[in-house]
Amino acid sequence: MRKLILSTVIAATAATTAATGAFAQSPSDVAKARRAFYTLVGFEMATLGGMAQGKIDYDAEAASQSAGDIMTLASLHTADYFAPGTSNEDLPGETRAKPAIWEDMAGVQEKGMAFYQAVVELNEAAGNGLDALRPAVGKVGGTCKACHDDYRAADF
Numbered sequence: 001m002r003k004l005i006l007s008t009v010i011a012a013t014a015a016t017t018a019a020t021g022a023f024a025q026s027p028s029d030v031a032k033a034r035r036a037f038y039t040l041v042g043f044e045m046a047t048l049g050g051m052a053q054g055k056i057d058y059d060a061e062a063a064s065q066s067a068g069d070i071m072t073l074a075s076l077h078t079a080d081y082f083a084p085g086t087s088n089e090d091l092p093g094e095t096r097a098k099p100a101i102w103e104d105m106a107g108v109q110e111k112g113m114a115f116y117q118a119v120v121e122l123n124e125a126a127g128n129g130l131d132a133l134r135p136a137v138g139k140v141g142g143t144c145k146a147c148h149d150d151y152r153a154a155d156f
């Protein structure tokens, strides 16, 4: 787990380094990949949120699988998804990523770590019944919102 946490930290800080690196993909491709990443995170979270809110029946296996998938996603090296030149000022209509991300990478990293930690706890709780799942999902959801509030624009 320590290794995963480290790779997440490095991923966030590496975005600065990425500025000097070579990117084969166009800025639009980077924004597409970033949005696809968060689409997957949101997809798994929807299952868990549905269970937590009683909209779908709790199922220990399905909950554990979704929690595990979010863990896997949270463990990806995301620096390349945050390549410079891919904010909503650079690519209007293609992304909601605010320029604040590139002005405050340490802040983004902090939000990312809070998210990661909540996902670790979610994985411990997901298979242990609805009463254990509910607060863990709520905590993860809070970390999504905290990052979106600062770094994601409401509209394209």
Ligand code: HEC
Residues within 6 Å of the ligand: 031, 034, 035, 036, 038, 039, 041, 042, 043, 045, 094, 095, 096, 097, 098, 108, 111, 112, 115, 140, 141, 143, 144, 145, 147, 148, 151, 152
């Ligand atoms: C560290 C910051 C951060 C965290 C944590 C985070 N997000 Fe996001 N999210 C973003 C940013 C930035 C975007 C905008 C991406 C873009 O438009 O390029 C985004 C976009 C999205 C999108 C829209 C994707 C699209 O198709 O445009 C969804 C859905 C989403 N996030 C869900 C979640 C959920 C659910 C969580 C928590 C389980 C979460 N995010 C956690 C930063 C974060």
